[in-house]
Amino acid sequence: MATPRRPQRDSLTNEFDQAMKPVSLWADAWRRLKKNRMALAGLCVILFYFAACLCSPVLPIYPYAEQVVAHQNLPPSFRPAGQVMIETRTAYLKQTMEADDRTEFSADEQAQVEAMVQDVRSNPVHRRVYLLGTDNLGRDLLSRILYGGRISIMIGLTGTLTAVFVGIALGSISGYVGGRLDNLLMRFVDIMYSLPYMLLVIIMMALFGQNIFNLFVAIALVSWLTIARVVRGQIISLKNAEFVEAARSMGASTGRIIFRHLTPNTLGVIVVFATLMVPQFIMQESFLSFLGLGVSAPMASWGSLVKEGADVMELYPWQLLAPAITMTVFLFAMNFLGDGLRDALDPQSKNKL
Amino acid sequence: MLRFTLRRLFSLIPTIFLIISLAFIIVRSAPGGPFSSERNTTPEILENLKKKYHMDESLPRQYLRYVGGVLQGDLGPSFRYKDYTVNQLVRQALPTSMLLGSLALAVAALAGIGVGILSALRQNSWIDYTTMSLAVIGISVPLFVIGPLLKLFLAIRHDWLPTSGWLGGRHGWLVLIMPVTTLCLPYLASIARLTRASVLDVLRADYIRTARAKGLSETAVMLRHVLKGALLPVVSYLGPTFALILTGTVVVETIFTIPGMGRFYVQAAFNRDYTLILGDVIVVSILMMVMNFLVDILYGFLDPRISYK
Numbered sequence: 001m002a003t004p005r006r007p008q009r010d011s012l013t014n015e016f017d018q019a020m021k022p023v024s025l026w027a028d029a030w031r032r033l034k035k036n037r038m039a040l041a042g043l044c045v046i047l048f049y050f051a052a053c054l055c056s057p058v059l060p061i062y063p064y065a066e067q068v069v070a071h072q073n074l075p076p077s078f079r080p081a082g083q084v085m086i087e088t089r090t091a092y093l094k095q096t097m098e099a100d101d102r103t104e105f106s107a108d109e110q111a112q113v114e115a116m117v118q119d120v121r122s123n124p125v126h127r128r129v130y131l132l133g134t135d136n137l138g139r140d141l142l143s144r145i146l147y148g149g150r151i152s153i154m155i156g157l158t159g160t161l162t163a164v165f166v167g168i169a170l171g172s173i174s175g176y177v178g179g180r181l182d183n184l185l186m187r188f189v190d191i192m193y194s195l196p197y198m199l200l201v202i203i204m205m206a207l208f209g210q211n212i213f214n215l216f217v218a219i220a221l222v223s224w225l226t227i228a229r230v231v232r233g234q235i236i237s238l239k240n241a242e243f244v245e246a247a248r249s250m251g252a253s254t255g256r257i258i259f260r261h262l263t264p265n266t267l268g269v270i271v272v273f274a275t276l277m278v279p280q281f282i283m284q285e286s287f288l289s290f291l292g293l294g295v296s297a298p299m300a301s302w303g304s305l306v307k308e309g310a311d312v313m314e315l316y317p318w319q320l321l322a323p324a325i326t327m328t329v330f331l332f333a334m335n336f337l338g339d340g341l342r343d344a345l346d347p348q349s350k351n352k353l
Numbered sequence: 354m355l356r357f358t359l360r361r362l363f364s365l366i367p368t369i370f371l372i373i374s375l376a377f378i379i380v381r382s383a384p385g386g387p388f389s390s391e392r393n394t395t396p397e398i399l400e401n402l403k404k405k406y407h408m409d410e411s412l413p414r415q416y417l418r419y420v421g422g423v424l425q426g427d428l429g430p431s432f433r434y435k436d437y438t439v440n441q442l443v444r445q446a447l448p449t450s451m452l453l454g455s456l457a458l459a460v461a462a463l464a465g466i467g468v469g470i471l472s473a474l475r476q477n478s479w480i481d482y483t484t485m486s487l488a489v490i491g492i493s494v495p496l497f498v499i500g501p502l503l504k505l506f507l508a509i510r511h512d513w514l515p516t517s518g519w520l521g522g523r524h525g526w527l528v529l530i531m532p533v534t535t536l537c538l539p540y541l542a543s544i545a546r547l548t549r550a551s552v553l554d555v556l557r558a559d560y561i562r563t564a565r566a567k568g569l570s571e572t573a574v575m576l577r578h579v580l581k582g583a584l585l586p587v588v589s590y591l592g593p594t595f596a597l598i599l600t601g602t603v604v605v606e607t608i609f610t611i612p613g614m615g616r617f618y619v620q621a622a623f624n625r626d627y628t629l630i631l632g633d634v635i636v637v638s639i640l641m642m643v644m645n646f647l648v649d650i651l652y653g654f655l656d657p658r659i660s661y662k
Binding site for chain 2: 194195199303
């Protein structure tokens, strides 16, 4: 009679006594996420954006605030700026010539183009290539979009991190301790929810001045509300679970139970929320920038670039299209990744809001 | 039901006071004042100006005076638009913003719910995939990108729609199309996603199986049971959405030069037009609360489990 084989320590066995590899929540989620092609594509796009924006100081691009007066409003092109300059000028002169019913350039116009050609030959600055064109002050749009992306993404990330930390802390404590404290905190959250928040932010930015710090404070002020509510709900549903009782019976302190045992169990939900929050922050920041309340010149953010582009879109559409498309692609990727993460971490929910 | 309604209405009063007080504190703690940009003012003139607007009194007294006025429905005189009271300014601008906002909300809700139900019923078909991908685009593209792009292609490149303006001009109701489309798209997309998810949830619920088991026709199941249950989360989303749309009108009004409340928000704050800022905040907050209140009431009709006592 064979003695039943004792399972080895630290290994799982199923009912047939076969060894099983333990699968953590995260490994499982990653396996599911890998199957979701849109989410993976989103992840790649986001990583590319992060890399490009992070490296923008060392990339071979022109300084984002440097104005070259001669290079105003040049369209996107792979060729050197000088050539583009001459072409746009000639095209413009041809247009006026046809409008005036002439067949030749006047001496004055001829001289103008000659001078430009001379200048282009002698000045090395005209050898620059503006892949995305320039704005109305002759600044490189590619460089401005990259540096604007740094600001936009930074605000998105710092806002989210603040929201996550404050939200987890207050939500966990409120949910675990319960009673009076819980009532008080949740009543406060309710009141904050009933404020016309964006209107207050607009007013505060206009009153206290436009700088990044104010922007950050205004956006982070109420961002933690939703996370706090969600975490609280999760904690309340978990706090009577057996593993909490076990921890308590072994003498774990309240703080330890909250932050070592309960909070990690809510991380899945938080990750999903955080991913979807980044695009929201970026949108809010750009919303303010669009109203002229965001970052101040010569700094740029995607919102302020879209705003500047929209002002001149009739004549120079690329100045609107380039930042608008850049920003939309990023937000798009973030949303796809967020959806993918939600499906991966919580297979039961199907794209809930 | 009536008692619940009344109690709910009364509970709004402290919140409104809180909002007024908070806004008062924020506005008054900002540097500068309404008269700091006046040129060539002698101290005497400044003194008289201050007296006229009761700015010479202590802050608590000013606060009480203001709240007293608000209780009587008087939002005070505007500091900047000297010939107007805030009431007059709001009365001129609010209907425009409300029309724009309500139209956008109505379009977003109706179209969003329709699209959501359609893609839930045809789950995993090409309709579902297309509409849901479009929905992600919808929530990813900010208002101030959609607006200028629509304007660029529909009004500037092609002369199909008027670039700007409002009702009463020579273009008639055509001026409504672009602003309403711009304003409703993100919310339409969110509502479509939400509806789809909640219809899928409800379709799996036990009470739907019961309804089918007792022999109800598929149409009856869909209309009486699925739709009613699935609309709950959508309805609760409408309250906050209305608030977002109200602030979203700022951008749309800027892009399409519409004479609504939006232009006051930023300008009033820059001008330190204290009464106008507070008036804006109060009006928008009350609108938000009324909307949330209506949503609560609607909720009770849709969900028999909720009883208002």
